[in-house]
Amino acid sequence: MIVKIKKGANQADVNRLLEHLKGLGFDIHSSFGESYQVYGVVGNTAGFDIRSLYGHRCVDSVIRIQEPFKKVNRKIKSEDTIVDVNGIKIGGKEIIIMAGPCSVESYEQVDIIAKAVKEAGAKILRGGAFKPRTSPYAYQGMGIEGLKILHDVGSKYDMPIVSELMDKDYIDDFIKYVDIIQIGARNMQNFALLKELGKIDKPILLKRGFSNTIEEWLMSAEYIMAGGNEKVILCERGIRTFEPYTRNTLDISTVPIVKKVSHLPVIIDPSHAAGKWDLIESLSLASIAAGADGLIIEVHHEPEKAFSDGAQSLKPKKFHNLMNKARAVAAAVNKQL
Numbered sequence: 001m002i003v004k005i006k007k008g009a010n011q012a013d014v015n016r017l018l019e020h021l022k023g024l025g026f027d028i029h030s031s032f033g034e035s036y037q038v039y040g041v042v043g044n045t046a047g048f049d050i051r052s053l054y055g056h057r058c059v060d061s062v063i064r065i066q067e068p069f070k071k072v073n074r075k076i077k078s079e080d081t082i083v084d085v086n087g088i089k090i091g092g093k094e095i096i097i098m099a100g101p102c103s104v105e106s107y108e109q110v111d112i113i114a115k116a117v118k119e120a121g122a123k124i125l126r127g128g129a130f131k132p133r134t135s136p137y138a139y140q141g142m143g144i145e146g147l148k149i150l151h152d153v154g155s156k157y158d159m160p161i162v163s164e165l166m167d168k169d170y171i172d173d174f175i176k177y178v179d180i181i182q183i184g185a186r187n188m189q190n191f192a193l194l195k196e197l198g199k200i201d202k203p204i205l206l207k208r209g210f211s212n213t214i215e216e217w218l219m220s221a222e223y224i225m226a227g228g229n230e231k232v233i234l235c236e237r238g239i240r241t242f243e244p245y246t247r248n249t250l251d252i253s254t255v256p257i258v259k260k261v262s263h264l265p266v267i268i269d270p271s272h273a274a275g276k277w278d279l280i281e282s283l284s285l286a287s288i289a290a291g292a293d294g295l296i297i298e299v300h301h302e303p304e305k306a307f308s309d310g311a312q313s314l315k316p317k318k319f320h321n322l323m324n325k326a327r328a329v330a331a332a333v334n335k336q337l
């Protein structure tokens with residue numbers, strides 16, 4: 001619920017109100033406008049009689065938040081959340097590009113790709129060490145060895161690492177080797193995993209499930225935030241529709257919708273949306289124009305030999321060209337890149 005304080009209210013009264021709410025077990029989020037104070041009150045308010053708060057003379061109004069997501073809700077926190085990843089700020093003025101191979105294949109492969117994407121202007125290195133494959137016979141990833149490679153190459157080029165975690169048993173390894181933990185589309189509603197992520201202090205890149213609504217996606221973010229981890233970055237990666245020309249359909253409307261209803265940063269993965277390398281540039285430029293806070297793009301120096309997702313991977317030169325065009329679009333929407 002949202003509690004609005006009367007203009008010019010006595011601060012001691014406000015403090016008494018806040019103590020009362022905390023005593024009831026609620027979490028309080030504050031936001032100060034030019035002439036008003038508003039508190040977002042989160043917790044199990046279902047059985048709570050909101051009219052009781054009018055007994056506090058500092059209270060101007062109390063309204064329930066209709067949406068099921070609370071901590072994620074912009075009504076609770078009006079200012080944009082900026083997730084700081086080793087000094088790189090996601091959700092601010094600068095558009096942050098994450099790039100790298102779909103799968104980690106070897107130290108040399110990650111090294112070649114990291115060097116190229118860094119030179120082109122990517123800030124964060126992506127790479128999958130644990131791969132969620134539809135077929136059990138497809139390449140499953142290098143596992144911990146792959147995380148170590150990412151970590152070493154990331155340190156060499158001063159790039160933070162984003163990589164996908166599928167199993168809570170590996171959380172400690174990810175805390176050690178990775179800077180952003182990616183939760184893939186297939187695990188968006190793995191609630192046991194989300195609860196564990198709520199307990200740690202690491203940025204989480206939460207992909208939208210390919211058959212999930214925006215509200216379900218935000219509720220998954222709510223799971224992480226409800227546990228205490230507020231460093232959540234949302235990632236739209238395309239949803240499943242009837243359209244076979246693309247692997248998925250990029251739902252670009254998520255960007256303005258998420259920006260309206262939530263304060264969390266939102267980035268776009270055009271690679272898994274398109275499934276085809278020749279669509280990546282258009283979708284990337286459109287995403288930036290729509291107001292995305294960043295992109296995560298698959299790049300491979302030899303896509304024809306890639307262990308996974310070669311068809312949607314850009315070669316370094318194409319990625320470089322995309323970055324140049326992306327800078328122009330970023331400038332047009334008053335962002336930096």
Ligand code: PEP
Pocket residue numbers: 102128132164183184185186207237269272
């Ligand atoms: C990936 O990023 O490599 C990946 C498997 O993504 P998604 O979960 O979006 O399919």
Ligand code: MN
Pocket residue numbers: 102103272298308309
């Ligand atoms: Mn991939």
